[in-house]
Amino acid sequence: MEVEVGELFIILAGILLVFDFVLLSKATAKDKKKLEYAFYTSAIACALVVASYFSLTWAFVSDNFSLSEVYTYSSSSLAIWYKLGDPWIGSSGSMLFVTFLFALVCFLYRFKGSGKESEFRTTTYKILDIFLIFLLLVTLLKSPFELLPIVPMDGAGLNPLLQTFWVLIHPPVIFLGYIFVFFAFALTLAGMITGESEKQEVREALKRSLCAAWLFLALGIALGGWWSYEVLGWGGYWAWDPVETASLLPFLALTAYFHLPSRSKDQAKELTLTITFSMIIFASALTRGGLLESVHAFGKSPVGPALLIFAFCVVLYFFYLTRRANKPLYTFDLDTSSLYSVAIFAAYWSLIFLLIICFLGDAAPIIGGFFSENPMSTSPEFYNKWCFPFTLAFVAALAGCNIGLKMKRYVMLIVAVLGIGAVLAALGQPTPNPLANLGLPLLMVAGIAIACNFARLLSKKNSSSRLWGKAIVHLAVIIILIGVFVSSTAETESGNIIAKPDSVIESLGMQITLNNFTVYPGTGSVYYPKHAIVGPEHSALKMNVVIEDGGKVHQESLWMYYYTNHGVVSEPSIISTFAGDVYVSMHPTNSSYNSMFYALMGQEVQPEDSVIVVKRVPLIWLVWFGIILLGIGMSILLFSELLKITNPQYYQKP
Incomplete structure (x- = not known):
């Protein structure tokens, strides 16, 4: 069987890493020659891993459909930036990508420590070798360089859900x-x-x-x-x-x-x-x-x-x-x-x-699968029910980390806040979900405590950036949880609305004016495995709509795509406001499905109708704002650690 060059690089890298491990095991801190040989051996091994990764990347760029990985996740018409990203998209290629990243980290650590060998560093090198050898073996278990018995004329095409930035x-x-x-x-x-x-x-x-x-x-x-x-x-x-x-x-x-x-x-x-x-x-x-x-x-x-x-x-x-x-x-x-x-x-x-x-x-469905032929799954209700009390405990702990109270007063405060939450849960306000209503007052109190602590830190001249970062992370978690509690429990949905072109529908307090469909013929090029021919990758339907909500008018477009090898994909239209998002999407009926199918073959047939789904997702922006804040806080914490490298006196312990 022919062995691809990239796979050969992986095998050679594994052999060299074993040799590196043996050299490190026999060397002491004084064996400069052995340690030098070990470094060069590991460097060559890492270079081979990098070469293997770029070999796979080139296979995607050059449309080498003899490789199963390239055939499954690419096609001749796929945009070049997706081909460059394909190695970490696929099942086998992603393991090689992880190995590639780890090899770079290993090399940088070895390069930085060259000439500073110690028992600790040598031991770390050996452990890194073991990890890297294992990653190489796992990559070979399902090799990204596996060859197809017959070379197809084109690729099956990348899943449309993955064709995004x-x-x-x-x-x-x-x-x-x-x-x-x-x-x-x-x-x-x-x-x-x-x-x-x-x-x-x-x-x-x-x-x-x-x-x-x-x-x-x-x-x-x-x-x-x-x-x-x-x-x-x-x-x-x-x-x-x-x-x-x-x-x-x-x-x-x-x-x-x-x-x-x-x-x-x-x-x-x-x-x-x-x-x-x-x-x-x-x-x-x-x-x-x-x-x-x-x-x-x-x-x-x-x-x-x-x-x-x-x-x-x-x-x-x-x-x-x-x-x-x-x-x-x-x-x-x-x-x-x-x-x-x-x-x-x-x-x-x-x-x-x-x-x-x-x-x-x-883990439970995996274990249950050994005793049952039918696939098992865990319902979202299980997670929501059992995660809720520990989420509240974590929120209470965050409040305790940022509030300047004695233990007795703190306990009294938490009990009082939970009492208010219990009243809101009984009243069914402000959301339809009693658990969310129970937790929201505690989230608000924790958020106020953290915000006050952050303001106090800013007023101090010598407070460390690490403390700022911690406070921002804590505040971000609270904001995210408030957004999750409200958006996931107070969301409203219209259900499926059968809508005809050039008509008006009303749903969830808004008026949506639908224009006619625009039919887009088949584009792209993929291989049809069932028919053993090459044909267009997808066709599309677009409908321009006018959404009137709260006195404001929004011009939007709804899209549906039919991919030959992957089925129908909808692209939603999202209108973001301070109150929340309006989420509108179009889905197929028999008529619109047939229209896209015929468009794939170059025939334009106007569909009679489609399904429209409308949602209101309140305060969803809190989730995204909290995530941005979380990233800022974590970046500050990382930056404060990195500053110690250049300025050890910078960091101050609280």
């Missing part, structure tokens, strides 16, 4: 978050092995990596929500889909990590980072291995089980190291007289319980 941003951002966690975990394991985890250099490198990971994980989840809401036409930024929920797991674990005391006599930080690492592996296995049915997941493959086995082995080794260290995993070192101490404790454990609930929601 956000597909070029969202995956790399979240993958960078994963890579920085991998790197930080390697530092942690090396510190546990050598006993040098408390060194200032190690602690600062770890903190910088985790701050970067936290930022990228948050941005990745946020971009995914925006993509689902505004681009894909799904009408929601969060649906408790298995892959969406899995992406939340490492973020929750890492957020919990930052709510642990900076110095303690236990190994809680190491344990929480191990959980973060394991949740990334679990999320990757779910997505890349197809362990559950999801709109975001790929088909089943051996990648999923391989990832889970690797995570299990790493966790076992971690517990071996903890036992050797002879230190407790976690100590309940709590000062009950200090509100701040209690609040930090409550924040950590509320996040851990949220993590457990979300993990069980994803």
